[in-house]
Structures are given as C-alpha cells and as structure tokens.
Amino acid sequence: MELLLTGATGYLGGVVARRLAEAGHALTAVVREPSRATGLPAGTRLVQGAVESPEVLADAASRVDGVVHLAPSGGLATDLAAARAFTDALAGRGGVLVWTTGVWVLGPTDGGAAAEDSPTAPIALVHDRVAAERAVLSAADVVRAVVLRPGIVHGHGGGIPALLVEQARRAGTGVVTGAADVRWPMVHVDDLADLYVAAVERAASGSVLHGVAEEGVPVTDLATAAAHAAGAGPGWTVRSTAETATEVGAAFADALATSQVVSATRTRFALGWHPRRVGAVTDVAAGSYARPSAA
Structure with missing residues (x-):
C-alpha cells in the first residue's frame, strides 16, 4: 500500500514509519525540512510542507492509498482543515485514514477502566482533539476512517x-x-507501531482504537x-x-x-493485537x- 505520513520525523512517527516499511508499505512523508528527514526508511518519498498547508496535504494524499496522521495537533482550525483535505482526497477510492489523538481525550477516569466507547472529557492540553476525531469519523462512509488513541508511550x-x-x-x-x-x-513504542500496521491493514471504518498495553x-x-x-x-x-x-x-x-x-480490550480483540515488549x-x-x- 502507498501511504502518506505526517509527523514521520518525530519520536513515535519514526518508529511507525520503519515498521510500516518493514511490513511492505511504500511511504511518502510530509516534512517541513527535508534535510532533517535522514532517519526515515530508505525509499521514502519526501513532500515539503506542513499540517498548516491543506493544499499540500490534499495533493499528496491524492497520490496514495492511505494516510497515517501522526503530527502533533496544530489547533482546531488546522486539524479540521487537514482532516478535510485528507478525506476529500481519499474519498471514493477505498483509502484509509488513521488519525492519531491520545487517551487524554478521555479525561481523568473514575471507577473502572475507560473503554473505546467511553464518553470523552478532554483535558485542557487536548481540548480540540475530540472535534477532530468527530470530523474524521464522520467521513467513515467515504473513507476507511480510524481514530487511534495511544497511551503514554515509552521505549527507546x-x-x-x-x-x-x-x-x-x-x-x-x-x-x-x-x-x-x-x-x-502505558504502551511501548514498538508495540504501538505494530498497532498502526494492524490499523492500516485491517481496522474497520469508524473504529476507535486504544493503543494501551x-x-x-x-x-x-x-x-x-x-x-x-x-x-x-x-x-x-x-x-x-x-x-x-x-x-x-x-x-x-x-x-x-x-x-x-x-x-484496550476491544482493540486487541478486533485486530489481534498482542503487546509483547x-x-x-x-x-x-x-x-x-x-x-x-x-x-
């Protein structure tokens, strides 16, 4: 599969890029400064741009089979514009969009463990991300839309x-x-990268996944x-x-x-994901x- 990645030069993005390449996927990465993208897998095609440039995102997404969005939030307006650019570019082609948020959108948990369908109550740091999740999931009838919420990531x-x-x-x-x-x-970054591969390859449209080990x-x-x-x-x-x-x-x-x-019980069951690190x-x-x- 030809995949477009944002945030590929970051801590999580770099590991996910390597794991996707190992799984046989061809990669294109949107990067602000191509000179800083030396750690990406061999053969990765670079597109200079940023999440604040929806025209660049749309053009790049129109040339691939799917998008894995790992870049940090750019604020609500930027995130919504990016989500629209990706969904419009992928619509009608069976494309997949895996959009990253995080478990902080659930807010503090009281009582039992929060599940994938638990109500959201985002803390201030991520207060815009629920709206971005909804925008992505609202396109589930035209793209294979997936929201992935990592826990606190460790490793490397x-x-x-x-x-x-x-x-x-x-x-x-x-x-x-x-x-x-x-x-x-918590989740080890390598286990989380395995989950991204599973999400790209077989997550159902409209899925909300928890990346928690x-x-x-x-x-x-x-x-x-x-x-x-x-x-x-x-x-x-x-x-x-x-x-x-x-x-x-x-x-x-x-x-x-x-x-x-x-x-992450439902995520594990749905995708056969078994954290092992x-x-x-x-x-x-x-x-x-x-x-x-x-x-």
Whole structure:
C-alpha cells in the first residue's frame, strides 16, 4: 500500500514509519525540512510542507492509498482543515485514514477502566482533539476512517518517561506531579507501531482504537524507576502541578497529573493485537532509560 505520513520525523512517527516499511508499505512523508528527514526508511518519498498547508496535504494524499496522521495537533482550525483535505482526497477510492489523538481525550477516569466507547472529557492540553476525531469519523462512509488513541508511550529512551528521568536527576529523587495515586496507561513504542500496521491493514471504518498495553501504571512506580535510572536517591516525592508548571507549562503539568486507567480490550480483540515488549517500569529502571554503567 502507498501511504502518506505526517509527523514521520518525530519520536513515535519514526518508529511507525520503519515498521510500516518493514511490513511492505511504500511511504511518502510530509516534512517541513527535508534535510532533517535522514532517519526515515530508505525509499521514502519526501513532500515539503506542513499540517498548516491543506493544499499540500490534499495533493499528496491524492497520490496514495492511505494516510497515517501522526503530527502533533496544530489547533482546531488546522486539524479540521487537514482532516478535510485528507478525506476529500481519499474519498471514493477505498483509502484509509488513521488519525492519531491520545487517551487524554478521555479525561481523568473514575471507577473502572475507560473503554473505546467511553464518553470523552478532554483535558485542557487536548481540548480540540475530540472535534477532530468527530470530523474524521464522520467521513467513515467515504473513507476507511480510524481514530487511534495511544497511551503514554515509552521505549527507546524517549517520550514522557525521559522527562521523569530528567526530573529525578535534578531533584535527587523521583518526582510525581499532582498526587501519589496518579496512574498512567502505558504502551511501548514498538508495540504501538505494530498497532498502526494492524490499523492500516485491517481496522474497520469508524473504529476507535486504544493503543494501551498496561491499563494503569502507578506513577510512583515510574518515578521510583526513573530515580534508579538517573542514579538519584531512592523513592519519590509529590510535586504540585504549579511547581511542575514552572518547568513545562500549566497545561502539560495538568496532563502529567491526570490519573487514568484505560482499556484496550476491544482493540486487541478486533485486530489481534498482542503487546509483547517490556513493561514501562522495567524499561525505565533497567532498560532504554537506564544510565550506562561506569566503565
């Protein structure tokens, strides 16, 4: 399949691009600066542009069989314009559009785990993304429209866990933002890339998928692991969102303090997706985030 990718040079996008290429798909990537796209799979065709340029997106999408949208949100107007550009270009051709949002659109979860059909209550950082999801899914009768919501991504030493390690290094102990009972739904980036391949190849139109391998990992455990990886003191301390906001901004600090338990049972059943990589706590403590031993 010929696929167009946005966000292909990012942390998640780079891994997804490699996995799609390994699965035999031909890739075209929309990139702001082609000179920075050296890490993409061999044979990837580059289109210079950005998600803020719907004309570029539409033209590129008209030349492929499907789109995997991994770029960060550009705001509601930009996202809606991009969704329209993709759906218009793919309409009537059996094209697939896999649109990435994230589990934060569900908001804090109380009681049981949030499922793929649970009501949305997005936190401030992602408040526009539900409208983008609806725009994509509203086109399910003319394109194979799929929304994919990753959990908190770990692996290859990147993503939010890398921030936890840096916080522990500076503070001398693990740091938890908000409260001691915060939980995060987690997924290894390689497992998540496998899910993108499955979504492209066989997800039903109108699907909402959850990219979650561990439903609710205590952030105290992650913070303890981060302290170990950083070579800091054992344990953890709770920091207020206001304190963390001075480092990362108020909206992102609130996101870090958001406690969620999120299920991907329906996603696993529908697509035969079986996450198999190392869990987040082990990865942070002794895997891709661990400080190299002294020679």
